[in-house]
Amino acid sequence: MTTDSPGTPPAPDQAAFLSLAESPEFARLRAAFRRFVLPMTAAFLVWYLLYVVLSAYARGFMGTKVVGNINVALVFGLLQFVSTFLIAWSYERYARRRLEPLAAAVGATEDAS
Amino acid sequence: MSAPHVLAASENEHRTISIVLFAVFVAITLYITIRASRQTRTAADYYAGGRSFSPLQNGLAIGGDYMSAASFLGIAGMFALSGYDGFLYSIGFLVAWLVALLLVAEMLRNSGRFTMADVLAFRMRQRPVRAAAGISTIVVSIFYLLAQMVGAGALVSLLLGTSSEAAKVWTIVLVGALMIFYVTVGGMKGTTWVQIVKAVLLMSGALVMTVWVLAKYGFNPSDLLGAAADRSGKGAAFLEPGLKYGATDAWSKLDLLSLGLALVLGTAGLPHILIRFYTVPDARAARASVNWAIGIIGVFYLMTLVIGFGAAALVGGKAIAAQDKGGNTAAPQLAEHLGGGAGTTGGAVFLAVIAAVAFATILAVVAGLTLASSSSFAHDIFASVLRRGTSTERDEVRVARLSALVIGAVAIVLSIFARGLNVAFLVALAFAVAASANLPTLLFSLFWRRFNTSGAVAGIYGGLVAAVGLVLLSPICWGGASDTLPKGNPDALFSADTVAPFPLQNPGLISIPVGFLCAYLGTVLSRARTDERFAELEVRALTGKGAH
Numbered sequence: 001m002t003t004d005s006p007g008t009p010p011a012p013d014q015a016a017f018l019s020l021a022e023s024p025e026f027a028r029l030r031a032a033f034r035r036f037v038l039p040m041t042a043a044f045l046v047w048y049l050l051y052v053v054l055s056a057y058a059r060g061f062m063g064t065k066v067v068g069n070i071n072v073a074l075v076f077g078l079l080q081f082v083s084t085f086l087i088a089w090s091y092e093r094y095a096r097r098r099l100e101p102l103a104a105a106v107g108a109t110e111d112a113s
Numbered sequence: 114m115s116a117p118h119v120l121a122a123s124e125n126e127h128r129t130i131s132i133v134l135f136a137v138f139v140a141i142t143l144y145i146t147i148r149a150s151r152q153t154r155t156a157a158d159y160y161a162g163g164r165s166f167s168p169l170q171n172g173l174a175i176g177g178d179y180m181s182a183a184s185f186l187g188i189a190g191m192f193a194l195s196g197y198d199g200f201l202y203s204i205g206f207l208v209a210w211l212v213a214l215l216l217v218a219e220m221l222r223n224s225g226r227f228t229m230a231d232v233l234a235f236r237m238r239q240r241p242v243r244a245a246a247g248i249s250t251i252v253v254s255i256f257y258l259l260a261q262m263v264g265a266g267a268l269v270s271l272l273l274g275t276s277s278e279a280a281k282v283w284t285i286v287l288v289g290a291l292m293i294f295y296v297t298v299g300g301m302k303g304t305t306w307v308q309i310v311k312a313v314l315l316m317s318g319a320l321v322m323t324v325w326v327l328a329k330y331g332f333n334p335s336d337l338l339g340a341a342a343d344r345s346g347k348g349a350a351f352l353e354p355g356l357k358y359g360a361t362d363a364w365s366k367l368d369l370l371s372l373g374l375a376l377v378l379g380t381a382g383l384p385h386i387l388i389r390f391y392t393v394p395d396a397r398a399a400r401a402s403v404n405w406a407i408g409i410i411g412v413f414y415l416m417t418l419v420i421g422f423g424a425a426a427l428v429g430g431k432a433i434a435a436q437d438k439g440g441n442t443a444a445p446q447l448a449e450h451l452g453g454g455a456g457t458t459g460g461a462v463f464l465a466v467i468a469a470v471a472f473a474t475i476l477a478v479v480a481g482l483t484l485a486s487s488s489s490f491a492h493d494i495f496a497s498v499l500r501r502g503t504s505t506e507r508d509e510v511r512v513a514r515l516s517a518l519v520i521g522a523v524a525i526v527l528s529i530f531a532r533g534l535n536v537a538f539l540v541a542l543a544f545a546v547a548a549s550a551n552l553p554t555l556l557f558s559l560f561w562r563r564f565n566t567s568g569a570v571a572g573i574y575g576g577l578v579a580a581v582g583l584v585l586l587s588p589i590c591w592g593g594a595s596d597t598l599p600k601g602n603p604d605a606l607f608s609a610d611t612v613a614p615f616p617l618q619n620p621g622l623i624s625i626p627v628g629f630l631c632a633y634l635g636t637v638l639s640r641a642r643t644d645e646r647f648a649e650l651e652v653r654a655l656t657g658k659g660a661h
Contacts, residue, residue, distance in 0.1 A: 014645070014649055017648065017649040017652045017653070017658075017659075018645060018648055018649065020652045020656070020658070021648035021649070021651060021652050022648075026651075026652060026655075026656070029655055029656070030651065030655060033655055036215075037215040037216060040211075040215060041211070041212065041215055041216060044208065044211050045377070048204070048205075048208045048373070048377055049370075049373070049374075051204065052201065052205075052369065052370055052373035052374075053370065055201055055354035055355075055358075055369065056354070056358070056366040056367075056369045056370060057366060059353055059354055059355050062353055062354055063349065063350075063352075063353035065349075067335070068335030068336075068338075068339070069335045069336075069338040069339040069342065069349075069352060070334065070335055070338065071349075071352055071353060073197055073200075073352070073353055073354055074197070074200075074338075074352065077197075077200045077204055080204045080207070080208060081204070081207065081411055081414075081415065084207055084208055084210070084211060084407060084411060085407065085408070085411060087211055087215075088210075088211065088214055088403075088404050088407045088408075089404075091214060091215060091400075092400065092401075092404055095397075095400060100397070103655060103656045103657065106652070106655075106656045106658075107656070107658065
C-alpha cells in the first residue's frame with residue numbers, strides 16, 4: 001500500500017490490523033466512541049424531527065407569543081442552532097479528552113517493543 | 114417577451130459596477146488558480162489539495178462549497194415572502210452537519226484517499242461498488258450543478274436587469290467555462306482557494322447587511338419581526354410556520370417532513386462535501402474543520418434570517434414579488450434600499466456588491482461539484498472499473514482533468530436546454546439521493562460488521578432509483594389537481610393536467626427507508642461476509658493508523 005503524504009508512517013499489514021482490532025485498548029476506544037456518537041445522534045435527530053413535526057402539525061402551539069413578537073417557533077428554531085453548536089463543542093471536548101488518548105494507546109505497547 | 118424592468122431605477126449605474134466587481138473577483142480567482150496549478154504535481158495534490166489545508170481554511174472552503182446561491186438568495190427570499198418557513202430549510206441544512214461531524218468526517222478522512230467510494234468500497238469487491246458509487250456521485254453532482262447553472266442564467270437577468278435569452282445563455286457558458294478552468298487547471302487546490310475567497314466575501318457581505326438592518330431597528334429583533342409582519346400584510350402568520358408549506362392539506366405537511374428528513378440526512382452523503390475532508394492532514398484537522406464549518410454556516414443562516422425579514426420589513430413583499438415571484442432578489446433589493454434606495458449612488462454600489470457576491474457564490478459551488486464528479490469518474494470508474502487498478506497516477510489525473518472538461522461541457526449544454534424550466538427542485542432532489550443512496554451504504558460500511566458487497570450495491574442503486582423514480586412520478590412532473598392534490602402545478606415538467614401518481618414533491622420519506630432496506634436485504638440475502646476487512650477498516654477509521 002502506498003502512502004501519498006510525506007511523513008506518514010508506513011501502514012501496518014492486515015495481520016497487524018487484526019491483532020490491533022482484538023486488543024483491549026481498541027475495544028475501549030471503540031466502546032468510548034460509540035457510547036458518545038450513537039446516543040448523541042439519536043438525540044439530535046429526535047430533537048430536530050420534533051421541531052419539524054411541530055412545525056407541520058402544531059402550528060397553534062408554535063405561534064404562541066413568548067415575548068414581544070417572538071414566538072415559540074422562533075425560539076424553538078434558535079434552540080436548534082444552540083443545540084447544534086453545543087453538541088459540536090461537547091464532541092470536540094470529548095474527542096480531545098477521551099478518544100484521542102485512547103486512540104494513542106492502541107498499539108502503543110507494540111510500537112515500544 | 115417583455116422586459117421585466119428589474120431594479121430599473123438604478124439599473125444602468127449598478128450594472129457597470131457589478132460587472133467590474135465580478136471581473137475583479139474572476140481575475141483574482143484565475144490568478145490563484147494558476148498559482149495553485151504550479152503546486153499541483155501528484156494525484157494527492159490534484160484530488161486532495163496536497164492534504165495541506167488548515168482546519169480554518171478547510172472550514173471556510175466547506176462553507177464556500179455548501180452555501181450556494183440557493184441558500185443565500187433563495188432562503189433570504191423565502192424569509193422575505195413566506196416568513197418563518199425559510200427557517201425550516203436553514204435549520205435542516207445546519208443540523209445535518211452533526212451527522213457529518215459525529216459519524217462520517219474523521220472516519221472518512223482516516224480510511225479513504227480521494228473519493229467517497231474509497232470508503233464505500235474498502236471492505237467490498239472493488240468494481241461493482243465503485244461503479245455504483247461513481248454513478249451516484251455523478252448523478253447527485255450533476256443534479257446540483259444543473260440547479261446552480263440554470264440559477265446563474267436566471268440571476269443574471271434579475272441582477273443585471275436584462276431579459277434577453279442570449280444573456281442567459283452566455284452567463285451559463287461563462288460560468289461553465291470558469292468552473293472548467295478552475296478545476297482542470299487548479300485541481301483541488303485552486304478550487305479550495307476559490308471557495309475560501311467566496312466564503313469570506315459572502316460572510317462579509319451578509320454581515321454588513323445584517324448589522325445594518327439590526328441597527329435600523331435599534332438592535333431589537335422583536336421590532337424587526339413586528340415590522341416585517343406588518344409590512345408583509347399577513348400579520349402574525351408571517352412569523353409562524355405554514356405560509357409556504359401546507360397551510361391546508363395533509364400531503365403538504367408530509368412533504369415538509371419528507372424535505373426535513375432529506376435535508377438533515379443528505380449533507381453527509383454529498384460527495385462534493387465529503388471529498389473536502391481529504392484536504393486536511395489528519396482526522397483531528399477534519400473534525401476541527403467541520404467545527405469551523407458549523408460555526409460559519411450557522412452564523413450565516415442566522416444572518417439570512419435577519420436579511421430576509423429585513424427585506425420584508427424595509428423593501429416589502431409586494432416590491433420583492435414584483436421583481437421575482439420566487440423572492441430571489443430580496444437580498445439585492447434590500448442592499449439597494451440600505452445603500453440609499455433606487456436611483457442613489459449608494460444604492461447602486463451596494464446592490465452591485467451583493468450581486469457580484471452572489472455570482473462569486475455560484476462559481477465556487479459549481480467548481481466543487483465539477484471536481485467531485487470528475488474525481489470520482491477518474492479514480493473510481495476509469496482507474497478501478499475500467500482499468501482494474503493498472504493505470505498510473507499520471508493517467509488518472511489526466512483522465513480527471515479530461516472528465517472535468519467533459520462533465521462541464523455536458524452541464525453547460527443541459528443547462529442551456531433547461532434554462533426555461535423550474536429546476537429549483539433539483540437541489541432538494543440531490544439531497545434526497547445523497548440521503549437515500551449514499552448515506553445508508555456509508556453508515557453500514559463504517560458501523561455494521563455483517564455488511565457486504567451485494568448490500569452496498571443494492572443500497573446505492575435502490576436508494577438512487579427510489580429517489581429519482583418517485584420524483585418522476587411526483588407533482589413536480591405531473592401537474593394535475595385532484596381530491597388529494599387540490600393544488601395543481603401549471604409548471605409541471607411533463608404534463609399540467611395528468612394527476613401525479615405519487616403525491617409528494619420530496620421523495621425522502623419513502624426513498625431513504627428504501628435505501629436502508631435495500632442495503633439490509635442485499636446484505637442478508639448474500640452469504641458473503643467481510644469481517645476481517647471490517648476489523649481493519651474500524652481500526653484505521655478510529656485510530657488513523659495507515660491513513661493517507
